[in-house]
Amino acid sequence: MNIIKSILKRELGSYFSTPLAYVFIVIFLALNGAFTFYIGGWFEREQADLIPFFDYHPLLYLFLIPALSMRLWAEERKSGTIELLMTLPITTFQAVSGKFLAAWLFSGIALVLTFPIWITVNYIGNPDNPVILACYIGSFLMAGAYLSIGSCVSAFTQNQVIAFVIAVVICFVFVLSGTPLVLDLFQGWLPQILINTISSLSITTHFNSIMKGVIDIRDIVFFVSFIACWLLANIYIVELRKAD
């Protein structure tokens, strides 16, 4: 546990020792504002909720979260520090989870910094705060899911741009996997049960269901096992390809 904590601390520190953390947070907050007020038309709706705010998170995360995860392993490979890290007395599990948790915690910090909008909605009206809390939890879980994809992809390459682009594409597939765009690809040649499975792997579907304000155990199980699967793949890839 101490080792995971040390890796987490170092990793989180490295976000803040470069401009990355600040650039990310500023852009995240600015885009959130733009989506909520202009595209989502939050004021015009005259409803005391944060639906327009959370509605755009799947889309916003699609481009922002891979920017957080792309460096996790690609940079270690590029600079050769992976050789240093993996010859320290740690397990690959500890390295992967420490790094993932650091990125997840960072995305959590960015999410918490959106609190002014929560204050605003409470000042203007009387929103259903438990629903808002559920939305925040759902959004945080979704960020974790995106990050687990990004971290795994990052272990494949030493090029951060490649890690970013591929992570965006894979995240995109999981965002849209409940929609005809993806399902039509498989329609007709895969059995219906598999198509239903693909459809149920949609991040958006599970996030939308949490956004209704009910935290269903099935959604939690989905996100947790989704993250676990990608991190397992991540461990496997690091083991296999660390010395390449």
Add this chain to the structure above:
Amino acid sequence: MTSNIKISVQNLHKNFASFKAINNISFNVREGEVLGFLGPNGAGKSTTMKMITGFMAPSTGTILVDGLDVQKHPREIKKIIGYLPEGAPAYADMTTVGFLSFIADIRGYRGKEKKQRIDTAIEKANLGSVYRKTIENLSKGFKRRVGLAQAILHDPLILIMDEPTDGLDPNQKHEVRELINEMSRDKAILISTHILEEVDAICNRTAILSQGKIVFDGTPQQLQAMSDSHNTVRLSLMDMLNPNSIQKKLLALQGVAGAYYETERNSFVIIPDTGSSIINQVSLMARDEKWKVQEVFVTTGQLDEVFRNITTQTTQ
């Protein structure tokens, strides 16, 4: 004796696709020994080190570190090894002390002991002046020493360093060599280098790798003895009036295989028969002939010449 063997490599192979990077090498490193890996670039020095430290898995063969199989006990062996990878990688965005503090955390040191370990490593690697500087802003020499400090922080039983003095200036090289000498008493040390004089300065054994094979394993003195110019005597006189007659007299000496005059250095090179020493005969002759000797000395053989001979033989 066997318990003194800290690193034992047996029949090690490593293939990358069809390329044989390491082709059946075996060697041991004992406590108190400093083994220097010599070899041209791409000979397999770094690959071997990566396998000993558990970073890379061998294709076949076994590696025992302090009696433990590297493949079966990766964490245990990593605890007792200090490793400086090639190019001394370190997290560029951290400060010297921040980086060492991270290593100390991972190695399980806390509180007072942690501080003491970091201070000792900083002192030994002479990093006091860059304590709070960011690693990416350090010069190449300092970066290398940060890597060195990281490797010796936990006072490891086994120290493996891939080109520890690469990029250092002569003074820094000297310091690092002193440090290695100092630590060598109670450790088993494996270093790789392409600087031949370094082998002489710090190693008590050397192995030459070429094309993934060990082509020489012995002491630096044995290596020098393989040189054609080993035990050659060089003689300079004040007045080289008649080089030809002097050459004839030298050639007549017992045990002398050849002698020639080198105009540019204004001296004679006298080559002995294999295995014999001729300095005594030469100096006796100089006294008897009343030559005004400016300089007379024995050369111990050129390492680079031996190195080139050994490593190019295997290539052809």
